[in-house]
Amino acid sequence: MTLTRRSALAAAGLLAAPAIVRAQGNTPIRIGEINSYTAAPAFTLPYRNGWQLAVEQVNAAGGVLGRKIEVISRDDAGRPPDAIRLAGELLDDQKVDLFAGSFLSNIGLALSDVAKQRKKLFVGGEPLTDAMVWEAGHRYCYRLRPSTYMQAAMLVDDAAKLNAKRWVTVSPNYEYGQSVVKWFKLMLAKKQPGVEFVAEQWPALGKIDAGATVAALAAAKPDAILNATFGPDLTNFVRQGNTRGLFEGRGVVSVLTGEPEYLGPLADETPEGWIVTGYPVESLTDPANTAFIAAYKARFNELPKMGSVVGHALISSIVAGIAKAGSVDTEKMADGFAGASFDTPFGKAAWRAQDHQGTLGTYVGKTALKDGKGVMVNWRYVDGAAALPSDDEVKKMRPA
């Protein structure tokens, strides 16, 4: 109980926010939330648990600015036009003070554009596209998770250490996958001149023809492989790769594969020694993580997944932003979020003033098999702030 209590306070960033007044029966602050619950349940359901837990904790601790918070959640079914419409509904009918959420990159960008048009604050949680904070970034949009650039940057050092010459890539054929491959190629070529990318595979999201894809990659005789597939595509890819010996004697760098929602299904076929980003939930020992894991287990009777962390941190980051802004006025929040720092299960993070990117990091490590289950070993936490390009580079990419 005390643990829950403590993590609630920590998570909500209340200790750091002096402006808090105790709730006095005011109307709650309304946060609109839109995500692809039916289209991507494996990630979004733990995510929903995560934000629900955070909301309960925040309210139990008295809310923010003396008001409770309330989340009005909607399912966009994975369709950007529906997301846009629902954003309208949330803003106009539900009169939410700001809105948040989304999983797919294209929906994230679409909602961000609504925010720009309507001059309302949008806080993106999971969408990884760089454009959200850079090329298409604007005053009213913040984004929490490490972007495709950051994911690639976190992995590229270890990738270069493989000292492999011939690389192949396999990546889902949409914004996220294209962006990962683009950044990875650029960064690796800078780190390791003379590296060659000899084949690319672009399976359609959710429709990989794994046998043919693996055979095509093997035919290119690579030294190392970059993978950005996830979910069912990843499971199929790994199985065919195992049987056909694709991964034997080759280094593999794989984005997101260490997240429990994607590692779990691989079970005893988890390939060992892949360099991945993820969430080593079973081996974390630091107070912030263990507090969150315990609270989550107590509430939902299962281990949190990456989505749970994102959902939880999303609420924390919003609450901290509101606390710092001292108001739910959109203009004040748009300014006030910048620089706000907040506690997440992974430790402290902040909203960068420069591009509204969150500095929430992620774990980089290697995959291993333990008791017939895939786990992450030799992991380290990489702070998001360390994986971002220089301020000048960002300035060039982001419109004023």
Added chain:
Amino acid sequence: MLLVQLLTGLSSAASLFLVAAGLTVIFGVTRVVNFSHGSLTMLGAYIGWSVLTRLPRGPEWFVLGIVLTGLATAAIGVVLETLLLRRIYRAPELLQLLFTFGIVLVVQDAALWIWGANDLPLPRAPWLRAFVVIAGERVPQYDLILIAVGPLVLGALWLLFTRTRWGILVRAATQDRDMVAALGVDQKRLFTSVFALGAGLAGIGGALALPDASANLQIDLNIITDAFVVVVVGGLGSLPGAFLASVMIGVLQSFGIVLIPQGTLVIVFVIMAGVLVVRPNGLLGTAPSAVHGEAASFAPIRPAVPLLRWIGGAGLAIAALAPLVAGPFALSVLTEMAIAVLFAASLHFMMGPGGMASFGHAAWFGIGAYAAAFAVKGAGMGGLVLAPIVAGLAAALFGWFVVRLSGVYLAMLTLAFAQIVWAAMFQAVDLTGGDNGILGVWPAPWAADRRVFYWLTLALCVGGALLLRRILYAPFGYALRAARDSALRAEAIGLDAGRLRLAAFVIAGAAAGLAGGLSAFSKGSVFPGFVSIARSVDGLLMVLLGGVQTIAGPIIGAIAYTGLFDLLLLVTDFWRAALGMAIVVLVLAFPHGIAGTLHRAWLRGRPA
């Protein structure tokens, strides 16, 4: 390497063939275009997972598990057939499609509820991971087993259909249902058993794919599209055709991945378009008989009775005055409804009076939307003028191939074209932004006010729909219907059915393009999703819900569907199941669509 890709292609053909075989057998006998066949495959995967994870891991237990799964899905098939599908055998073909789509939605949520959201991979026993070295390359042993399964099943089905009394009856029923009925065969039992066979095959197909994949909630729609492509490419009702097509698609896909890795999204549809352009009835298909049940349900289209005109006028007046009271979100829903009305009316134009059902109407909607989005930089809202023009031109180009086909083949060719357009929008990232779409397509300042934009949309959409209606009452519309009613008679009085159909195709495309252009401005953005199968299906649902044979149908359907959808999306997480059940109930309650059934009720007791 060539050999490995060939073997890989052949093995992926096997489970596809099983599913497609079930689909084609069911279609052959019952003439039901069974969209829920993919759901049976998905259930096969889930049930197979549940069964196989409880059995020991030896190969003999695997076989037992697969057989049990087949029996289980066959039993589910029997339940589905006797409880639901049996009631709609006499309904028009397209309404059956709608009905089975409702089942798809319900099963999807049922599976979510039973098995949860996460993918369920089957832990592979060591023998499933084994490989054989062929020509210096590893080939999964399981692939070789699958390669053998395809021809084995084809052979077994061939024996079943040629050597048993049941099989001969089934073949006879495929040729002529009424004749078999006349022979005193219990048709109900025959249909049920055929459905059980097809469902069993679907289930086995789903379970056999488990070691290479996992049980997940996307299987149903993924597999049904592919299976439909196989069945259509092979020729409806032809088992050898389905086999040939699945092998062809499996192998071409597996080589295509090496040659054009970016093309995986679209390759099957390019194959299908190519085959249908050269062979309008598929590889081994025969010319289709008249679309079942449809000809009989034609009722004369008569000018609206005064009461209906009053209702329509009142509705329009309410719609026009709505902004004075409606909130912003209600207004955006109304805007969407208006767009849906024009989209549905344009689809109805070619489907109803034109007799050309389309599974790919979103193509023109999307092309219009993209045209408007491209033009917005230079022309602002002037892009709206471009939307119908560009969409109409594109429709003219594709339509030239499409109008020569008929029935399901025509519908599938439109689907293929829509998918090709979709892939183009998706792939041309530099031009279209790929799946990020084009953002910032907001209305010009004078129309930025939501009420102004709504009035503009209302005027254009209702105006467009009324214009379509007017065309239907004009000589052209009569000639179009004439060509649909009786191609023979139309020719004999000197009508050029091909040109009429092409013109209708272009008009429908242009109208859908206008709807798309408006939609782009109303959302402030366009996405490849504007061209998606889901969008086409939405249009079909609206038209079928309203009723194909009345002119008011698509309008009522569009309003009912948009309203229903928005409502369900807001009130329940299980919106799919709710929508699915609503569709099933509506089809059972309104077998001719809402407007069609009301129309009939109105006519009842009056001399026709």
Added chain:
Amino acid sequence: MSILAVNGLRKSFGGVQAVAGVGFAVEEGEMLALIGPNGAGKSTCFNMLNGQIRPDGGSIRLGATDITGLPPRRLARMGVGRTFQITATFASMTVRENVQMALLAHHRGIWRFLRPAAAEHRDEADRLLARIGMAEQAERAAGILAYGDLKRLELAIALAGQPRLLLMDEPTAGMAPAERVALMQLARGLATSERIAILFTEHDMDVVFGTADRILVLNRGELIAEGSADAIRANPRVREVYLGSGATTGGH
């Protein structure tokens, strides 16, 4: 000049000679019957005349124009009307609209998109319906007509094209005997008053002998007899073909 002149018409399917050099002519106002036992080549011959099948050889002339191998659509525009063995009308239209549709097609009026069709050629349609005795059914849906009425409607549709030649395929098939006579008398009257040439195939010998001015008899793809009803009745080859089996089994 004859309305229709056929010369040396030939067609074979997979080596089987279905029609082997048939020639004949039909005159203005004449009713010509084309008969023959099953498999004689009647249908093939008829379908070459109406454009459904392309002949292998020979020529078909409509007046002075060579129409060999033209599609049905073109023939319709040149003044060839048709009725079908199984009636083909527009089921989603009323009886009057069926005729209006044919009139619109005839007057090249279909590529118009705005003016309601209901007002077009209405009077003319009603006149035609009156001529075939269906004026009082003008508002009924074609889809629910009795079979005999459908046959008459087809006649009205064909007449709307102001044909010079009317091809009627088994015009009385499926009708009650009394109706058959009525329909053929109607056709007879039209042939005479409008100077239309009518060529028809028919199974019912009473109809054939009762209405045709002249009769062609086809057997195994060849024309074996041509002449008036009496001449055909008396023709021994015709008797052999038609009554051949009867003559041998029930014979002397």
